[in-house]
Structure formats: C-alpha cells, structure tokens
Amino acid sequence: MTTKLMGQKVQRVEDQRFLRGHGRYVDDVAVDPGQHTVLHAAVLRSPHAHARILDIDVSDVLDVEGVHAVYTYDDLASCSPQMAEPLPLLIPHPALTHGRTQYALAKDEVNYVGEAIAFVVADDRYLAEDAVSRIRVDYEFLTPVVGIDAARAATSLVHEDVPGNVGARMEQNVGDAPAAIAKAPHRLELDLTVERSACMPMEGRGTVARWDADINRLQLWTSTQSSTGVRAAVAVKMGLDLGQVDVITPDVGGGFGVKINHPWPEELLVPMAARALGRTVKFTEDRREHFISSAHERGQVQHIEVGFDDDGRLLGLDVEFWHDHGAYTPYGLIVPIITSTQLLGPYKPQNYRVVFESLYTNTVIVTPYRGAGRPQGCYAMERTMDAIAQYLGKDRAEVRAVNFIQPDEFPFDQGMIFQDGRELEYDSGDYPAMLEKIKDLVGWDEFPAFQQEMAEQGRQVGIGLACYVEGTGVGPYEGAHVHIETSGKVKVATGLTTQGQGHATVFAQLVADELGVKFEDVEVVTGDTRRMAYAVGTFASRAAVMSGSAIHLAAKRAKEKVLKIAAEALEADEKDLEIVDGVVSVKGSPGTSIDLGTVSVLSNPLRYAFDEKSKAATQFSIGDPGKPPVAEDDEPGLEGKDFYSPERATFASGMHAVIVETDPDTAEITILKYAVVHDCGHLINPMIVEGQIHGGVAQGIGGALYERMAYDESGQLLNASFMDFLMPYVTEVPDGIDIDHLETPSPLNPLGIKGAGEAGVIPSAAVFAAAIEDAERLSSTGLAITAMPISPSELFTLRQAAVEE
Ligand code: MCN
8 A cells, every 4th residue: 555655764775886896976876888989187276366468378288199189279279169258147137237257268367266267178188287287377467456445445446347346236125124224212233244155065066068969969977966067058159959959967075055056167168178189078177166166155245233112122224245256256146145035034123124235256256155145044033033122121932922924924925126126925834832842842941950060060151042034936947758668667767966865756646646656667757958958956945846846747647647548447437436555446456457657658659569467568569550549648758857937036034043152262153953944835755855954054153163264365265175164063063953843835836745854954143142142141241143153262262252241
C-alpha cells in the first residue's frame, strides 16, 4: 500500500553517491574519450585594485611549446561583436542610474584585484599558468576606493563617469516616518555595520566546452545555479542560436548564490576558445581565484532612527544605509532592494522610510549570497527591537510581540515595492504562535534564573532572539516533464540545477505521491538543457515552490493520461480506477489491473508486443493503422509536461534563539544552545528542511563570529586562503540545533509550500550580537556591539573601550 510521502523524512537518494566519492562534478567530466586530450585554461588576473592598462605584451608566450592560444580584450571581437561588449546587467532597475558591468577580459582599465585580463589555453594547467606569468602588462596606477567610508568620501572615483561613486540612490516611504518619529514619546538612533564576506562552496567555479564543428553545436558543462541562464548568455555572446548550445550541469558542490551569476567571464572564454581551436577546453577555478574573482556580499553600513510608545510599539522607522556593491553591478540592486523591503520582518511599523545608496568600490563584485541582503536587514530591525526593550526595561520577546502582524491580517501589504515593481504582500504566517514555540524551545522564561545561577559560579551567559520574514519561491516560472517508461519507471526532468539541496529526493516524493508509483522507481534529472530547454534556476529558495509545483502539475497530467489509456484497456470507467505502487486497478477489484509499464507500451504508436509472462516488451509493430495509438485527442507517449508561474512570492518566516557563554578573561564565545522555529508552509521532507537549516545556521555562525573579507587600503585581499579566512569547523557548530516547525500553508501554490533554503543564515548576526551583549551585561561595564562579525579579540577590545569610558 502506498502511503503519502509528502511530509515524511525520506532518506536522501543522492547521498550514497556523494558519500562514496561518486559525485560527478565538472572537473570529473570526461569529454572526447579517445580523441584529443582536453586543453586547460588559466587566467591572468589584475594584481592591482585600480589601474589603467597601457599595454599588454604577450610576445613571450605564443611560441612556448604547448601553448595553443592567448586572448586579450582585442581578440574578443574575432569571436563575435557581442563578445567585445560588456557582460550583461542581469537585473536592471530604473534607480540604477549608473550601472556598470565588466568585459570578459579587461578593456582599458582594471577595477579590482582579480579582474581577468588575459586568457591562456595550453596542454595542461601548469603550462597555462607558466604562460600567464610571462605576459607583461604596463599599468598606470589609479587611487583605489576601498570600503564604504572611502566610497562615500569620494575623494577618488572608481569609474570616472560615476559621480560620488553612487551607482544608485533609492528611497521608499510608507506614511511619514520622520514626522512620526519627531512626535513619538521615545526615540533612539543606532549605527550598525555588517562587513563584506562571501560564501565558500567546496567546489569552485568550473567550465568545460566542446565544439562539434560537424553539426555546429556547442556542449558546455558548467558548475552553475542556472544552466539556462548560461546557455542564453553564451548563445548571445557567441552569435549562436539557443538551439546550438547545450548546457549540462552535473553535480554541483555548493553554490550559495555565487554561481547564479551568468555568465562568468570564463563561461564565455572557454567556449570561445573551444570553437576557435576545435578542441575541448577546460577551466577550473582554484581557491585563491574564488576569493579574488568570484563574488562577495553583505558589506553594508546602516543608520536607524526609531520612534516608539511606552509599550515599545513602533510609531516610525527611518533607515538609511550604504551598500558596497564592488566594482561592477551585474546583479543590479537586488541585494539592497531586498534589505530595504524585507527588513521589516514580522512587524508593522506604521510609518517607514528607507533610503539607500549603492556604492562602487575597487573590490570584487557582489552577487546575492544565501539570504541576499536579508541578514543585514534582520540585523538592523532586530537590534532595534533589542534597543527599544533595553531602553524601556522590558522583555525583548514582549516588545516584539506588540509589533507583530496578526494571523487574521493576511494577506498583509507592507506598502513596499519590490524589484519587479509590484507591491510586496505577505501571504500567510502566524508570528505570535511562532514566538511561543521558540520561547518554549529555548527556555526563554526560565533563562533569567539560569543566568543568575551561572553568574554565581562566575560564568557569563546571555540569550538572544531574532525574527525574520523571507520572500521565497519567486517567479517567473519553472517547468517539468514527467515521462513513464515502458518498464514502469518514471523519469522526471526539471530545468533548474541542484547544488546539494536534495532535489532528487523531494521531487521523487512528489511524483510518487501524485502518480501512485514507488519512490525508488522515480529518477530525477536537473540542469540539462537537452532535457528541459526552458527554466530559470536555483536561487531565492524557489525550487520547492517552483519546480515542486510544476512537477506536481506535470505528474497530474501524466496521471490523467494513464487513467484514460488504462480505462480503455480494462474496459472500466476512469473514475473507478486507482494507482497503487505502479499498478492501475479497478477499486475493490484488484485482479482487474494493468501496470504502468504496459500502459506506457500502449501509449506508443510503434506498438511493442508485450509479453505478459516476462513483463517485457519483445517485438514491435507499427500497430493498427486504422486505430489511433492512444486515446482520442492525446499525443502519443506516456508523459505530462507543465509549467508553473506564481502570482507573487510566498513568505516564509522563522525565529532563532541562542544561548552563549563569553569567557570573562579570554573573551572566547561558546554556543551553549541554538534553537530554531521555522515556517515554510507544508513540508515536503522535514529531514531535508532541517538539513538546510543546520547548514544555514553553520554558515550564519561563520558570518556572525568569524568570516570577513579583510582588504587593505590598496585593495589587496589579505586573507584570500583558508589559512586566513576563518570558517567554522564542526567543533564551532553546536552538536544539536533544536528545530521545531510551524506549517502555515501558502495559499499561492497547489501544495501550500514556502521556501526554506536560505532561512538558517538570515538572523545569525542579529541573534549573536544580542546574546553576546546580554552575557556581557553581567560584567559591570556593559557594551554595545555595533559591527559584525565579532571575534574574541574584537569583544576584548570593546570591553576595554567600555571600561575606559
Ligand atoms: N523543502 C521542503 N519543504 C518545503 C520547502 C523546501 O522539503 N516546504 C526542501 C526542498 O525541496 C529542497 C530544500 O528543502 O530540497 C530547499 O528548498 P528551497 O527553499 O526551495 O531552496 P532551493 O532548493 O531553491 O535552493 C536554493 C537555496 C539557496 S537560495 C541557497 S543560496 C542555498 C540553499 O538553497 N544554497 C545551497 N541551500 C543550499 N544547500 C546546499 N547543500 N548547497 C547550496 O549551495
């Protein structure tokens, strides 16, 4: 008997392969076996943060044995005129008055250390790297602009034609926040900084390209979050039709946002060289290149003014912030727009003004990194809530509760306009219930007694709480193709890619439920444009909502067809049929049945002779020419295809609480307990969602306590290796993260799902700053944490400063 798999903790099918080292990543792709060996590429990257390129001399490289080609900007037009144009600005916005994107290879100037200048293709990577070191470039040095303060001071400009280094200035107003704050009984101001950081997938970027001159077709394997995005960009840039480009994304060892940028320069240069040389070409990013030439995020300076009443109710909130978007803006304003529109979380300030400037700096570009602007916004909002509670001497949870949007107020319009120009409307949620759950889970009400008890032993412990709301499952669309084979097994293709989220498992669960087949009989294919040509990609916690819904709808269509053909074969009424474990039978009469494999055979115009005994297709014939192969009005083949396009984003939410201990002498910070309550609507697979939350929390711990991009004044990244950029090890992440779920279904999609993939990382900076401050309050001085991440040495310095005050 088939039981419903939606909502069950089904083991991940992909893990057997991964755990045994059988994952197949781009670097493992074996192309052209028996033909020429693959050529390898290396990139000359700028050693300077800001300089004019006066001359590039490649004469020492071309005649080196084993070197096949060297490309600089001047060679790009020989591929196609478009190749010599700047890379696409992927998400334009009217407020981005001064958008700039880089060239695949730097044209006249370089704007960050790591920017690609020349591309060398050789027999192996060693030769290619050696050749790179022989290229001579004459630079005229320009003053670099490093960090938000320098960008704002604008004594030097990143781009000569961008005044004040301001790419965009954007303001939104709901009501009149300045006036409401002026009239409010109480007012506070806060200055809060989040430093620039970046995600570190285990697998860096990588691309392999093969040009088949016989059929004028390009095959590209790339480690991306959007195969179709890369395909479109490569086709346009190389002057090809979409139909001439296949992009295949094998296993991806993590993306976290950085692989959503399409195309990276190397994703164009590799196929360009492959076509020109008639050889397969490969580029694999090394770790240092990941640090200095992929993407960063998070860097933001924020000023908040708030007015509130005696209960802590928000009367007006005025937020101004400065976003460091690096040297170019391929992703437009998406990160600061998300901060500004989703900062409000579960609260409803009656008046809200937000204004930001997006600033150019001579540092690596920014693309959305897991959470995408929300961690900064959550940090601003939640620290404001903590400050209000402290000012009024009230419980921090209580102050939050008086400001919550109530369950009967959904759909709730925050009055904010999102990137797409539409109003941002929360679809569902229950924040009061969630607060009660998190308080229970972390032991909020019991904590003061515990804190006192610990203090008596000379130990400093503190507790923090942070809430967030997150728009997930954004459009425009995603599609799915469900095909039932003659063996009865089911193949499902969806165009988005997968980077470790367990899509092969969850999508199989949905198909098994809808079609009534065994879970193990479903195989999921993602990220292959040969199987699904139109798709968007995996980002913004959208796969469950978007592909999940499309798969559900496509499976429904396939099922309709199964029932039609089976009804005809069994001479029964469709309404009387059921499908259990891949067998269609008449309800109450299990002997009258046909299995899905046979139904698939019947749907095929080239009819197989189906051997009942062996259950195998033996021979085939053209069938009865007078009879349609399947039920009237249907296409042949047992399959269903559908696309899903939502009305708007669905809003997931969550609350995190952490208990930390700070060492009074060394300022070491230890996590004693971490608790999460999360609402992503109906859960497809709670175990996978919990895994996503665990991963997010670990990443958030990194962001809150360890990870930052340390640039010096000249724009050199000082910690571009894992020796210096500290990520949390398993020893820094607590063993147990307590998780509880709340399921308020989304009314916007057929399964009531909301996204979950980014949630774990969003409140980290806020919740740790709150807990550490709370612990430090026990020492006589007290201190305010205004910049994240915070390391023990910074905590130590803050303590000293507090003593001196
Ligand atoms: N899920 C579920 N029930 C729900 C919601 C989600 O079972 N109600 C499951 C989904 O089916 C999926 C997983 O949870 O298996 C995450 O779903 P979703 O929220 O739709 O997020 P995506 O699958 O679109 O993944 C993108 C998201 C983002 S934006 C980043 S960044 C991120 C993340 O996922 N990068 C990751 N998680 C990651 N996990 C890994 N291992 N590697 C990355 O690069």
